[in-house]
Amino acid sequence: MISGGTPWPRLKVDGVTVDLMDRDRALELILDTPYSSGPLAVGSANLHHLHIFANRPTDPAPDLRWLTLLDGAPLVHEANKIGGEEWPKLSGSDLIHPILAAASDRGIRVGFLGSDPDTHRQLLVRLGERFPDLRVAGTWAPLRWELTDTEASARIAHEIREAEVEILVVGLGKPRQEEWISRFGVATGARVLLAFGAVIDFLAGRMQRAPKFFRDAGAEWAWRLMQEPRRLSRRYLIDCPPALLRMKRTARILEPITAAPATGWVGFVGPGSHAAVTALVVTYNNAPDVEPLIDGLRVNARDLPVRVVVVDNHSTDGTADIVRRHPDVTVVETGGNLGFAGGINVGLGFIGDCDDVLILNADLELPPGALTVLHRTAREPGVGAVVPLLLDADGAVFPSVYREPSVTRAFGDALLGSKVSRRPGFSSEFDLPRRHYLSARNIDWATGAAILIPGEVVRDVGRWNEDFFLYSEEVDYFRRIRNSGRQIRYEPAAVCRHRGGGSGSSVELRTLMAVNRIRYVEQFHASGYAALYRAIVALSLLLRCRDGSGVRMLRTVLNRRAWQDLPHAPMAEPAFGGTTARGAVIIPAHNEAPVLRRTLLPLSRAASGGYLEVIVVCNGCTDDSAEVARSVPGVRVLELAQASKPSALNAGDRAATLWPRLYLDADVEVSAAAALAVLDRLCGGEVLVASNNFRYDTHDASPLVRSYYRARTRIHRREPRTWGAGAYALSRDGHARFGEFPTVTADDLYVDTRFSADEKAVVDADPAIIRTPSDVRSLVSVLRRHRLGVMELIAQQDSSVADTGRSTAAAVLRTIRGPRSAVDATMYLLIALAARSGRPATAEWARDESSRRIAATTRILSVPEKPRRSSTTPNRRARRKAALPAGT
Structure with a gap:
């Protein structure tokens, strides 16, 4: 905590909390805050700030303390009027000079983030003239794309930490600077972060402050408007007047405090430890929601040991990838949209040892202390579930409590809807009167956005009813809790914010x-x-x-x-049937942690049931591939030091005990039913090698790549082909035809060419999913490697392999049936020609990285090379550049 001293009051206006203090107190807090208290972020509130952050917290990150100072003449006037004291205006431009002077005297290292390289050069000159002893640790001028790119921003934060910045001046403009600080401020290692807008441009002399006459008259905004009418007219003439009116309506003085609340990064409980509460979150396309939810859970985890399990119902917006940035959160991908109840049932298998289970919607925000109240209430005798008071996005009470459905209540709602809110309980399923939300009581049921359930109740009541894909599943579950003799408790002391519609509506x-x-x-x-x-x-x-x-x-x-x-969960995978021990699946993996889990999960149930012997051979891995594979039930893991796919295949053969065997690339997804169908096809003896059909997933591909694959799928094959799909299976007799896998790049082509058409089969089962490269450059690289495999076999004088370029081109031309297919065929031929005419690929282990989503990691990842930002560090620049890896 910052040393308290005398308390300072706060102004609450339009959902924004402003700290009221004089200049000396503000400077004391900024300059004297210790590292042990956690980083302090400092901003200023004016009408523009209110317009942006109304009813939206400026401090969503639990690891930061925010100090929001009074800025702007209207706010100063309102605070002084209702507070009865004279509080000064404390803008960043007013405070920066005394801050830099004190930093110069104390030897504090200062960094600057924002603006452009030319401005930084002028800034360093002017700072050297005015503050010759100031220790400038570095300047950073990020490009706009870098501020919205997670890896790029994380890398900037890492550079700032390496420069040992103590006070970081962030001049990115509202709301970008506040959002960047909230997400990456802690990672910079700075103890104070100043969100001071255009102050870097002012210090460099690139922008002039308003004359003192305008500032004293509270008309600095008018001066700036005259200087930049095109950029600022909307802000001052359209956005600020409504904010002024809301300020007049909502401003009030809060109780004084002695310090900004101290926070610190809090980790969640791991799978093997006891948790007071396991938070179970089901997500479906909730990318904008999951970060605030996890941040809120971290705040609450200061009071209770919390485990977090996120079950993702096959989101297509990268929700699971965002969650993986938090290494202490368990992510479970279902592989399909199972609905809310189905997702909960999957997650119940991962809750571990815990006292309570907290079911949460992803679009919920958990304020500090809410979880403690729910957990405490659940300890009361007879309580089977606890639900909180919900507020909507505007801070109003969200009607979340309902009565048991009945004919009379449905009829009342049909006629009156939400009108006549105080009508008798028998005439409405909705519990609408506001007074009913003011005190704790027992209820019939509530919306499933937030439900805390004691662990023993979870065990007694069992799984959720998956017949309700979405909606009414909580009504069913609450009824079963009540039927067990327990009560549903509504507790308004626990308050949560529910934005609603996080997964969409239709x-x-x-x-x-x-x-x-x-x-x-x-x-x-x-x-x-x-x-x-x-x-x-x-x-x-x-x-x-x-x-x-x-x-x-x-x-x-x-x-x-x-x-x-209507929307429903995908059909359940059919029972495997037949005998167990039907065959082996061998998966070579080299640094496949980002994709390995989604490949293994569809096979896990069959592996655990003894139908499949699944072996992952990690070869030369430097990532977490082995740990990822071991986390999937039923999977056996081997580890080789050498990065070699043929060696991995041979090692898998030596370890496997069952025949036939399916050889599966680590980034290709095959259902258990399809794998068993392919293996069963090899049991008759006449077929020696088999694969199943496949489809290309071009969801993340560019239009040109999609065009290429459309043409590719139109090519008619006269004979069955088991190569090119990343999955093929061999019987014992088929494998004996060549013995060990040779050291070749195209192992699937090599195997395919060992057999005649009569000895091959393509099984009509669930198609394997092949994720294509996302861009043309990556596609060309993949095709060059494929061509390298063909040329290797030809060079070995393998008569069964031939260059099929001309015949393939002719087959592509035969697919033309109209303008679109003609465009696709042209694109196919151009890309194929580019792959053949470029420099040859190397024989080392290579694969397409563009289709692999980057897994969560604690290390800073490199980002693609784009136009460079300025990064200068006086006195240490040469040494820091030498220490940074190539490309940074």
Whole structure:
């Protein structure tokens, strides 16, 4: 903690908290804050700040303390009026000179982040003239793309830490500077970070402050508007007036405090340790939401040991990749959208040893202390679940408490909706009166956004009902808790913020909500009662039909056959059937940690059940591939020092005990059912080598790459081909034809050419998924390596291998049926020609990196070379450049 001294009051205005203090107190806090208290971020609040951060915290990172100072004449006037004291205006431009003077006297190392290299050169000259003893640790002028790129920003933060900056002046403009500090401030190692806007340009003389007359009159904004009307007219003439009106309505004085709250980075409990609470989060396309949620959980983890498990339902926006940036969070990928209940059931297998389980929506924010209140309430006798008070994005109470569905309540809601909120309880499923949210009480059920369930209740009540893909699953679960003789407790002392709609909304989802209400009632009531309830739901939709979407919803509710077309979990994988021990799967892996889990998870159940012998051979790995593989149930791991795919395949053969054997690339996904189907195809004896069909996943590919693969998939193959899909299987007799795998690049082509067409088979099973390169450069590199494999075999005078370039080109031209296929064929031929005409690939282990999503790691990763930013460090520049790795 910063030494307290006399307390200072705070101003709460439009959701923003402003610290009220004089100039000397502010300088004391900035200059004397110790490292042990954690980094202190300092900003200033004016009307523009209120416009940006209204009802949005400026300190979402739990590892920072924020000090927000009073800036802007309207805020100063309002604070002085309602506070009864004269508080000065403390802008960054007012404070920076005394801060730098004190830093010069004390030998404090200062760094500057923001602006451009030319400005930095002028800055260093002017600082040398005014503060000759100031120790400038370095200047950084990041490009805009670097500020939004996680790896690039992390690298900048690492450079700042290496420069041993104590006070970092951040001049990136609002809200970019506050957001960057919140995400990367701790990583810089600076003990104070000053979000001071254009102060770097002022110090360098590139921008002039308003004359003293304008500043004293509170009209500095008018001066700046006259200087830059095009850039600032919207800010001062459109954005600020509404903020001024909101300030007049909402400003109030808060209780004084003696210091900004001290925080520190808090880790979560690992899988093998006891946790007071395991937070279980189900995500689906929640990329913008998961960071604030995890940050809030870290704050609460200061009071309780917390484990965090995130179950990702096959998000396509990189949600899982964002979560992996937190190495102490367990990430479980389901491989498909299993729905909320299905995701919870998967996550229950990873909760570990814990007292309570906290079910959370990803779009929830957990303020400090909320988890402690929920955990304490769950210790009360007879409590089966605890739910908090929810606030919406505007800070208003979110109506989250409901009554058990019934015919009378549904009828009341159909007629009145949310009107007449104080009507009797038998006439509404919604619990709307505001007074009902002020005190703790027992309830029927609540929205599933945040539910804390004691561990013994989780064990007694069991799995969630996956018949409810989304909506009504919590109604079912709460009913089962009540049927066990326990109570559902609503506790308003625990407050959470729920933004809502984090995974999206659509007509289909709204229809599903209505249909699942009917399904729930049908599950627990007689057919006549359920039919009446369904009719009332239809009546409610009829009364609210205002457009085509309302009509579609009504038609679906009335047509039970249409229910099957609503969003639902993918069909469960069929039972494997037959005998166990059907064959082996051998997966060579060289630094495949980012993709290995998604390859292994579909095979895990069959491996654990004894149907498949899954062996991962990590060869020459310098990453966490082996640890990732060992974390998947049923998988056996071998480790080789040498990076060699043929050696890995041969080592896997020596370790395996079952035949046939499927040889699978570590980045190719094959379902267990497909793997078993391919292995079963080899049991008859007439087929010696087999593979299953495959599809290219071009979701992340550029348009040119997609065009290439469209043409490639149109090429007709007269004979079965088992190479090029990253997966092929051999029977014992088939493998005996060549013995060990030779040292060749194209092992699949080598194997394919050992057999005649009659000895091969392509099994019609679930297609293997091959993720394509994302850009043309990566695609050309992959094709060059493929060509290297062909040329290797030709050079070995392998008569079964030939250069098929001309025949392939002819086959591509035959696929042309119109303008689009002609464009695709042209693109295919151009890219193929580029692959053939460029420099030859090398024979070392190579693969496409563009399709591999980068896994979470604690080390700073390199970023692609782009135009360089300025990075100068007086007196230490030469030594620091020599110490940095190439490319930085």
